[in-house]
Structure formats: C-alpha cells, structure tokens
Amino acid sequence: MGGEITLGHYLVLSGALFLIGLAGVVLRRSLLVVMMSLELLLNAANLALVAVGRFQGIPDPQVAVFFVITVAAAEAALGLAILVAIFRIKKTTAADQMASLRF
Amino acid sequence: MEQLFFWMLAAGLLISAITVVAVRNPVTNAVCLVAALVFQAALFITLEATFLAAVQVIVYAGAVMVLFLFVIMLLDVRVEVLGKFSWPKIGGVGLVLVLALVGLPRLSSAFPFAGEALHWGHAKVPGTAQDLGHLLFSSYGPLFLTTGVLLLVATVGVVVLCRRDTEA
Numbered sequence: 001m002g003g004e005i006t007l008g009h010y011l012v013l014s015g016a017l018f019l020i021g022l023a024g025v026v027l028r029r030s031l032l033v034v035m036m037s038l039e040l041l042l043n044a045a046n047l048a049l050v051a052v053g054r055f056q057g058i059p060d061p062q063v064a065v066f067f068v069i070t071v072a073a074a075e076a077a078l079g080l081a082i083l084v085a086i087f088r089i090k091k092t093t094a095a096d097q098m099a100s101l102r103f
Numbered sequence: 104m105e106q107l108f109f110w111m112l113a114a115g116l117l118i119s120a121i122t123v124v125a126v127r128n129p130v131t132n133a134v135c136l137v138a139a140l141v142f143q144a145a146l147f148i149t150l151e152a153t154f155l156a157a158v159q160v161i162v163y164a165g166a167v168m169v170l171f172l173f174v175i176m177l178l179d180v181r182v183e184v185l186g187k188f189s190w191p192k193i194g195g196v197g198l199v200l201v202l203a204l205v206g207l208p209r210l211s212s213a214f215p216f217a218g219e220a221l222h223w224g225h226a227k228v229p230g231t232a233q234d235l236g237h238l239l240f241s242s243y244g245p246l247f248l249t250t251g252v253l254l255l256v257a258t259v260g261v262v263v264l265c266r267r268d269t270e271a
Binding site: 003004005009013016017020028040043047050052056057058059060063067069072077082083084085093 | 105106109113116117120121123124129132133136139140143146147150151152154155158159162163166167170171174175177178180192193195196199200203207208210211212214216219220221227228229230234235238239243246250253254257258260261264265
C-alpha cells in the first residue's frame, strides 16, 4: 500500500466505480436503483476527468464536469418524472414489468 | 498524508457504491449514494478542484438526492422482490469484472503521464469559483447558455409529464 499516489490510482478507482455502477444498471430490477447506478457511472467519469485535468494542468475538464453535473440534475428530474408517470399506470417500479412495447 | 487520505476516501467511496448496488431497501440505497457523492467531493478536494467539490455537495448530494428521496417516499416502494436468477446476466457481469480486474491497472498505466505522483499544493490547475467562472463566461459562454435552455426544457418537460389531465 506504500508508494506515492499517482494518476493511475485515480483512474483505477474511477474504473472500479464505473464497474460497480454498470453491475447495478444490468442486475437490478428497480428503476429507482438503476437510476442511482447511472449517477454512479456519471460520477466515475467525473472523477477520471478531474484527475486527468489535475495532472495534465488544464482546467477545461473541470468545466466539463460542471456541465455533466448540470445535465445529470436535469436527467434525474426527467427520469424521476417518467418513473412517477409509469408508476401511476403500472403500480410498480420493476423494470421487467415494463415490456408493453416489446414485440 | 496524500496516501492516507486517498486510501481512506477510495475505500469509503467503493464501499458506499457497492452498498448502493447490493442492498434492496431503496432508502438505504439513496442514503448510501449520498455518502458516495460526499466521498467523491472529498476526492475532488484532494485533486484541488475545490469549487467542483462544493458544487458536488450542494447540487448532487443536496438537490438531486433529495429529489430521489422525495420520489421514494412518494411512491412508497417496498423492499424489492428478488428477480429470476438469469445466468447470462450474472455470467456477463462476472466476465466483465474479471476482465476489468486484469485490464484496469494495465490500461491506466498506459496513460503517458500516469506515473506522475500527487503532491498537495503543487497543482498547476486553478480550481476556484473565480477561475472556473472566468472560463465559463468566456470560452464556454455559448455552452453555458445552451445549458440554461436545457434546464428550462427539462423543467417544462417535468411539469408536462407529471400533470394530471383534469379536462378529460
């Protein structure tokens, strides 16, 4: 565990976070938890961006992360609105109950 | 000092992220996601992106997660029932995890400047609100305005989606 912390550490951490979020998106049935896992994915990308910007010496990735946070807030609001609308009809948040558009 | 903080925050972030995915009670998931977001804000501070850390706590852990909790309470969702155990899904995720465990360190060390060590107080990047604001209103001005339009559209969309039809 010794040694200095490098950019590689941050990138591996970001990748691990992304994988956890990906597992949540694929394996969980509740749409609420799927949306929370999506937030984890976005955060993994944010962490990688900030880390690369810090070590490369450019502030532009931080601006990108700022926009990602804004878009994520809009995405969460819209997604939750759709979830509430679906819940009124289906009385459930399980993703596999929402197959009415499937062939 | 850098090592100690990084390992503590990384462990906290990963543990709370795993709890988000693994626990079946939605309220626990949401609270653990708040914890994960706060850990991430602390990691932003170790990278000397102080303004982003503040924004992360205020916007993400504050506004977005309160929205999530509101919806959880509104829908009154119970503990999720276990789904059918599907081997392709589990196997696929397991395969990706194993490949990633092998590949991640190799992939990240392939970055040209990946070996550079982190030393606090030596950041070449300005991370204060003033620096970012200057960038936002100069070179990223059009993008900033577009984001405003996006938020307006999202607000109108949410209102339309959640309106009950009173005329019908």
